[in-house]
Amino acid sequence: MRSTALALLLLASTATPAVAQQVPPPVAMPGDGPEDAKLKTLFHESDEASLKRNPISGIFRGDLRYADRLGDYLTDANINAERAASESDLTRLKAIDRTKLTPTDQIAYDVFQNQTEIALRGLTPEIVALTIVRPIDHFFGYQTFYPEFASGTGAAPFKTLVDYENNLKRNVEYAQIMDRAIVRFREGMKAGVVQPKLVVDNMIGQFDNLIAQGIEGSVFYAPVKTFPATISTAHQTRLRAAYAKQVREVILPAHQRMRDFLSKEYRPAARDSVGLGQMPGGPKLYEYLIESNTTLPLKAEEVHQLGLSEVARILREMEAQKTAAGFKGTLPEFFTYLRTDKKFQPASKDQVRLGYEAIGKRVDQRVREQFSLIPKTPLEIRAVPAFKEKTEAGGSYQGGTPDGSRPGVFYYNSYDLPSRYLWTMETLYLHEAVPGHHFQISLAQENAALPAFMRFGGNTAYAEGWGLYAESLHKELGVETDPYQRMGGLNDEMLRAMRLVVDTGIHAKGWTRDQSIKYMLDNSPMGKTDATAEVERYIAIPGQALAYKVGQLTISRLKAKAQKDLGAKFDPRKFHAQVLDTGALPMPVLEKKIDTWIAAGGK
Template sequence: MIRALFLAATALAAAPALAAPAPVHNATAPAASEGQRLANLFRESDESQLRRNPIQALFRGDMRYAPEFGDYITDRYQAAEKAAGVADLAALARIDRAKLHADDRISYDVFKWQTELTLKGYRPDLLKVQIERPIDHFSGFQVFVPDLSSGEGAAPFKTVADYENNLKRLEGYIVYLDRATARMRQGLADGIVNPKLVMKNVVDQLDGIVAQGVEGSTFYKPVTHFPAAIPAAEQARLKAQYAAFIRDRLNPAHAHLRDFIKAEYLPHARDSVGLGQMKGGPALYRYLVEQNTTTQMTPQEIHALGLREVDRIHGEMEKVKNAVGFKGDLHQFADFLRTDPRFKPATAAAMRDAFIDIDRRVGVVVGRDFSVIPKTPLEVRADPPYREKTSAGGEYNSGTPDGSRPGIFYYNSYDLPSRYTWGYETLFLHEGRPGHHFQISLAQENTNLPAFQRFGGNTAYVEGWALYSESLGYELGFFTDPYQNYGHLNDEILRAMRLVVDTGIHSMGWGRDQAIKYMLENSAMSPTDATAEVERYIAIPGQALAYKVGQLTIRRLRTKAEQALGPKFDVRDFHAQVLMSGALPMEVLERKIDDWIAAKKRS
């Protein structure tokens, strides 16, 4: 799971890029080539998007709009973003794709696919059911703004201006919270509301933020350790300014939102948990399935695929159970793995050290499978306490292209007895190297790509790559311990179960308890993890479908290439082909690999 990129994309509504007005050309100037015209469109579109979505610029390390928070939720913003997508497609249609070089054709196809799909999301009925539910416990602004402003996230705190810019952004955040409250009131009037359990989790989050007080607040952290270059007088001024702002503005804003949810929203929130039970929900879920999988698969097809994958992986688990000599069925084996003390982390520090050691071991062998290694460093950190209860077992936060901010692998040590050592290797391969860290960093560092390919993407590719990366553990020398091998299979079956459970909840009427029961019966997950997973699917429908669909596609393309090329196949070349164009929709990725196979055959 990618914390920063996912939250930024969902919370900012992932609007299409806003195209700038077409430049006026000198009549005597030489005509631009199709490739130049395409590059100009991408550049103008990206520049305009960053002006309208300043937090996206901040995550990139672009400080030009650092004092700004952005709009994101007004009718004016949504209308402008929709108009931008229409303008972008019109400009793209005036470029002759047949005259482009191969890499530019890929960029053309990705840009067209992304913009068309985003525009579909602005259909009035789909936009309404999204914008009137602006906050949940997984992707709401209240989840990632504290980290952004903590001094440990994307926003830098190196100069006096950095500190002042943060307060200016937080003023915009307070405005956003008020506007989100107004949107939720619209939802109440229209019968478009989130489930009770989601909003109870939001209340718990807001309670936690307010309970921190002032000097214990995550937002106060930047003024507890200043860079030496900031003069003492400025430090004192900023410390007082931050304390007053948190006390008088920020904590009251969070309390106001919390009180509104408790008093006005929760009494009318849904007892049901699936989109299928919400007004406008079935159409939104079909759109979210397409958006997240980048395919035309139906919920029913995905549900059936998940059931088949669960059965297949159970067969692999049986082999591990038999190999370690366990007497009993898979349910009993899962209970053993959940309860035996040998599989419990001794301490949170021991958990950290284990992940650091896995990172070291990956570094020694990863060159076997990869010809290009990211320059961006990777750090291992614990999940911050304010979000650990509702966070996944591990998450990735991207670094900046210039390496000034590292990529971060977050591990979750909340409820330590519910964490299992047998899941360590597969978790790190997914969230760290060669999973999210390689894919995101290599794209960001590739300055030959247009910005939307360097910094954008789709969930099927991003999460599909990370799940595929887990399977590379076998060829990189991991999973030699049968229990770590089981941990990999347990994670893989989680992604297969997601196909069953997400579609079950949102398309087939499953309830929360039914979904949790299914996950516990089919894996060695703890009740804590299974509950967090199911409540995540309830909060962000469709996202969990992307992992398995993307992974199966990448694995199928690798098998196709291996069979077609025989001795000419080089896994390092294959991985470069998959990674070095950014996150591609599945159909575009397949065309690229087919073209690569054809070229290799001719060589």
Template sequence: MILRLPLLAASAIATTLFATAVPVVAAAAPVATPASASEPVSEEDKELLELFRQSDEASLRRNPLNGLFRGDMRYADRLGDYVSDAYMAAEKIAVESDLGALAEIDRSKLNPTNQIAYDVFKWQSELNLKGFAPDLLATTVVQPVDHFQGFHTFYPSLASGEGAAPFKTVADYENNLKRHRDYVVMVDRWIERFRQGMAAGVVEPKLIVNNMIEQIDAQIAQGVEGSIFYGPVKSFPADISSADQQRLRAETAAVIRDGIIPAYKRFGNFLKTEYLPAARDSVGLVGLKGGDRLYAHLIEVHTTLPLKAEDVHQLGLQEVARITAEMEKIKTQVGFKGSLAEFFVYLREDPKFQPKNAEWLRDEYFRIGKRVDQRIPEQFTLLPKSPLEIKAVEPYREKSEAGGSYQSGTPDGSRPGIFYFNTYDLKSRTTPGMETLYLHEAVPGHHFQISLAQENEALPAFMRFGGNTAFVEGWALYAETLWKDLGMETDPYQRFGGLSDEMLRAMRLVVDTGIHAKGWSRDQAIQYMLTHSNIGRTDATAEVERYIAIPGQALAYKIGALTILRLKDKARKELGDRFDPRAFHAQALDTGALPMTVLEAKIDDWIQRTRAGH
């Protein structure tokens, strides 16, 4: 694992252009009971749950931001470490201790849900332990941040007054100030780590460094009162006294002026004068010392399967060819006479496929959401209680963000889930595919999967709040395949947009492995995406630079979705008339994000029980 951010949602939260709550599904829809609610509890079950509880409590002390994202404020006065040797050592000791305690529990005496929890905990712990191998750790700790998932992009949103950190009481504001002081220390530790990497010959690509420099300079340029960190003190709850307001405003300005901005200047100057000249020209892990071993590990981390890069690359090529054939059919259907490449240009450049303005984009997503809600009960009985909001990505981060993203809410619904849409460079945001994007990021994609896991109190915390990319993103991509069942993509251009999104995930298999295992350049990767899809250059550039920053993550979407589709097809064939998509979806969603091997074992067991009439 790359220990760059705590194990929480990596998307930043901050001030938004538009913010309106929308209902997710009709309130009258039936809700299934969590699988473990009525299961027997043995002494072994109790031992396992106690192990999970102790492990989670210890993890929250080491990783306090995880608690803050859950709404647990016990450790909200600290940011956490995440960078030092002491932190790494403590994390490794904790994993080894957890595995030792787990081995003492007889799995065969656990109830079915806890057997799944046992398997997930074992899989995750063993994979985490692999990440602490000396050769892997030597390549990860010396690259503590990058332009896509660095604390310098995540933390400002957290602290903005519009993010996960609450600002309801004086204590909330004081906790924020304490976290700011920790943040200043953290920024200086990044410099230390990067210098260690320079000495070892393990450095980031120049492309990533230049992007980070631009991000840091942009935040410095905000000044004090224009800083996103100043956001919480621009307004206060009515019950905070005038004296406290004045004091907190002054202290916030002081920590920005005397702490954060100077730290940013030190970091930015280091990147410009020392690190950039030493950074590498290559963009893939294939050009990094120890990069091949790291990439193999990251493929397993993100897909949950020990796949070979070459096999993934070939699968991607096959999927690109299949989807291209489907695109040709749509092109013929709408009567376009040119080549597919010309059709891509037509969709990218014709004004009728561009949003009229940001407000229109927002309103259209509301309309899409209402249409989806009407059909959800046909496919789902297990529904989240958490509300969903639709918001535009904030201007300070919109340039490097994707067209859409999701930020999870809190389990109690006090902070809703958020579907973000991007209004940057509107001419590059084509309207075909908007329906598919909503299915993926919102309903029934990320919002369903993440919210249902969090809300299921029968699950241990690591399954409610943790997960793996293959399931989380695989489910969201699988949700796109429900377009016909949910009344979406009735227009051929919207269907083409759906194919375009599927093509994006297929191209990722080709491009990510091309960059990190075959030595593809940034421009080569961008051109491949432009040639095989109607994605705009702005989005293609952001996508490729994301793959460069977080190797292997982009592979998980297609690998996870193909696994879920294969299991659904298997269930349909074996169950025949007994197959109910609502029951399949409940089985897939009621135990959180499972590794692919654990998910397959669970579905196989469900198929056998259903055939037996249980």
């Protein structure tokens, strides 16, 4: 919506893929015919053109051909180029005879068509007018990911002198994007299409944090605190001076301009309401966001009712775990006990880190019982950087590179440490790390037989649906064996079910922030800090949170169907390979693929 690259980078709430090199031109596979060749040429040329328009996507993938630039985001030219590219791609696609493609390429055809059509609907003037004038928020704003990206510990490389020089050039464009965002915000003010005050206040807090870092404490200065041995002493001295000057004269002023604009000019014009339903054009935008995030043409009321039914089911399972734990009070009292008893609160950040490392070892001992496909990409466990931990999710994942030069990273959040309950850890690891996002993203990008858009792109319903489905494998993987950890799993599932209720409640039914937080606390043991961050996330990025449960229910339903139809022939390793081996599929395409696999006897 805000830009193609940003949508790709923040695809899965928090799960971002990567790859290690430029994608080579397509090669013929056994069985390919003329139409397959045309299709692969289209995919390759479309991807190459997209990388030129969106250089930062290439950097995340390890493709550094355009690493000296960031992109002309928030410009009319960028939007027009994206729209023209989508229209051209669809025209070329329709000229290819799908019936003459191999089975794998038929799937690729369907995915490309589905994704491009949905993307094109988001690039209509009607939708762009509602999105580009709200160019950043506290969850998907450039200021939420770019500082770490450019910090020396993120996705941008700092191995050569050219890498350091390229980063200086990108930082200039980042400051320009901040100024463009102010112009777009002012356009929205004239049209009455503005962010909620709540979102503005959170953004102001983020910019305050960045400004407070000063010069040598800035994440933008961090790359020159250490250097690889290949950088000479003379260049190190020069680069330190250049980075300090840039932070002082370019980065800090850009952040200060944005902070002052938001505080003095924009906030008074921002709206008190939090839902899209109260914004001009909001209901139409929300309808689009539901489909673009779930890949299904669902209506808000349909999603709301599905959420209510799932909440009721999970509450019954929570009652059973309360009984298993020997707790004598009511379920709400059990929730309070889980939130407040000191034994569930980590004593230190080290305890959290060591706990996740231990969980990882336990899962690794069992994972091959369920999976025949295991990623080659290594996994690291890291804390969320301090500058953004207050508004960051409890856990997130960033993809690594297939060649191992950059590992996949599972980030855990240790902000407000007493609220990071120990009983949440096993399910969070399953979702973000193994066999969740680390498997799903790594296996896709390691599969060089797939076109680039299937290796590195995707959709939220599949990515987050898989992550939530991965949580359901707790029994098979030997975790959540006590009622408290199982409550953690149910709590996370409840979170995704409540999202269906609360997101639609906020944006289609006029629910308030406080009403939404209360609903989440009343129906789960999650802490108020997490519930508040979740609700403010739904306010900032409407519709995204719906994809998790919709995707998981689809995968679980397909698994149940396969088990029923295949009987003794059903092998979970083969089922999981079918789900994972062609990248992130839209839900209709995934269902069609699994139906075909079942019809072939589950081989």
